[in-house]
Amino acid sequence: MAAFKDHFTPVADAYRAFRPRYPRALFRWLGEVAPARGDALDCGCGSGQASLGLAEFFERVHAVDPGEAQIRQALRHPRVTYAVAPAEDTGLPPASVDVAIAAQAMHWFDLDRFWAELRRVARPGAVFAAVTYGLTRVDPEVDAVVDRLYHGLLARDWPPERVHVESGYRTLPFPFPELEAPPLEIEERWPMDAFLGYLGTWSAVTAHRRRTGADPLAEIAPALRAAWGTPERPLRVTWPIAIRAGRILPHAGG
Numbered sequence: 001m002a003a004f005k006d007h008f009t010p011v012a013d014a015y016r017a018f019r020p021r022y023p024r025a026l027f028r029w030l031g032e033v034a035p036a037r038g039d040a041l042d043c044g045c046g047s048g049q050a051s052l053g054l055a056e057f058f059e060r061v062h063a064v065d066p067g068e069a070q071i072r073q074a075l076r077h078p079r080v081t082y083a084v085a086p087a088e089d090t091g092l093p094p095a096s097v098d099v100a101i102a103a104q105a106m107h108w109f110d111l112d113r114f115w116a117e118l119r120r121v122a123r124p125g126a127v128f129a130a131v132t133y134g135l136t137r138v139d140p141e142v143d144a145v146v147d148r149l150y151h152g153l154l155a156r157d158w159p160p161e162r163v164h165v166e167s168g169y170r171t172l173p174f175p176f177p178e179l180e181a182p183p184l185e186i187e188e189r190w191p192m193d194a195f196l197g198y199l200g201t202w203s204a205v206t207a208h209r210r211r212t213g214a215d216p217l218a219e220i221a222p223a224l225r226a227a228w229g230t231p232e233r234p235l236r237v238t239w240p241i242a243i244r245a246g247r248i249l250p251h252a253g254g
Contacts, residue, residue, distance in 0.1 A: 018197035019046065020186045020239060022053050022103060026131065029182055031057035033245070034099040035125035041097045043087035043114070044105025048075040050131070054101065055079040062097070064090050088113035092121045099127045100248070106130040106172065107164040115175055122248040128176060132165050133186055133239035136198070141227035142235070145220055149199065153216045157204035168242030176246030186239040192224065192231040 027050075031037050040054040045063035047070050054061045055077045064085040065071055074082045085091050087102065087109050100118055102109070118128055135150060137143055164171050190198070196217055199205065208216050225231060 018194060018201055019049050020133075020188050020198070020237075021049055022131065022186060022241075023184050024053065024056070025182065026129075026184055026241070026243075027053040027057045030054070030099050030101065030127065030129060033179060034058075034127050035123065036098045039097045039123075041090065041092065041100040041121065043090070043100060043102040044108060045074065045082070045103075046070050046105070047073045048077075048080065048082070050101055050103035051075070051080045051082075052077050054099075058099065062090070062092055088117050090117060090121060094120050095123050097121050097126055098123055099129070101129045101131060103131045104133060104165075106132070106169060107161040111173060118248050119250050122250075126248045127179070127245060128248050129181070129243055129245035130169050130172075130174070131241060131243050132169055133241050134165065134168070136237055136239050138195070138235050138237050139227075142195075142224065145224045145227050146199075148223075149216060149220050150204075153219065154202070154204040154208055157207040157211060159203055159207070162204075169244050170242075172244075174244050174246065176248055178244060178246045181243035181245050184241045184243070186241060188237045189234040190237050191234050192228045195228075195235075195237060196221070196224070198237075 037058050038060065040058040040061045042048075042051045042054060042061060042063040045051050045065045048063055051061050051063040052075055059079065061077070061080040063074065063080055063082045064087065066084065066086045068084050071082050071084050083091060087105070100122070106114075122128075136146060138146070199217055205216060208214070228235065
């Protein structure tokens, strides 16, 4: 069993405040391909960004995360029940969910155990979707500052699992027959302070602070301010989404 790699407890409050929301179209599509709209499972839910999206289309959402701080900060909704639990051992009854999702989380899982847990909790025809989003884009001037941070200052600080995000999860096994997912992106309109807040939730920023005692966001802030223009002016911020989705079969291999 792999140990829980806790990269986000120090920034749990910022994670809730500044992580972007997934597009409504993602959850509408999951509602269309799921065999029913009864129970949904959000694996590695963090502070509930995807859990709330599922709650619009499913009657009950079971959201689990091994990080107690994340669950304490989770966004509340009457149809969402949160629990401190790993994705590999959700505590749910057998054959209890119509859809499961892992949003920006599957690269942290012990996958062999996770596939077994999905097969255990899935109802006939249930769907699983692994969703991840790539490097944020704003405009050429801001992007140049972000690229300097991502590829330069933080190059030594990204955990090895980050390569799976960069590949859109194509470097990870996926043992279920895949469904064709719609092309989607995340979009927010943020002032500069909100954008800096989001950058502060990156695992590599926390690791860099621990390793060096220096704040990489303070180093890039002057250049980011110059690129942004008026800091209070909201700009369109986007993230490309990659989705691997399939029907959970009891003997799919993998």
